[in-house]
Amino acid sequence: MVNQEIRRMAKEKGVKLWCIAEKLNLSDGNFSRLLRHNLPDEKAKKIIKIIEELASNSIHE
16 A cells, blocks of 8 residues: 555645656666565655655755
8 A cells, every 4th residue: 555655645736756766776667566566664755755845845856
């Protein structure tokens, strides 16, 4: 469920998944595959923090 929330949050804030992947030093394909399975809480929190940073900085445009 957390992964769906991450996707929803990114979409609502206008953050592209490839931008999140870039911050994690992953390819967009690898990041999408990562989201296929439930993430550990620490990793999910890190991704949520990245989404918030990208949304507030408008770096993802």
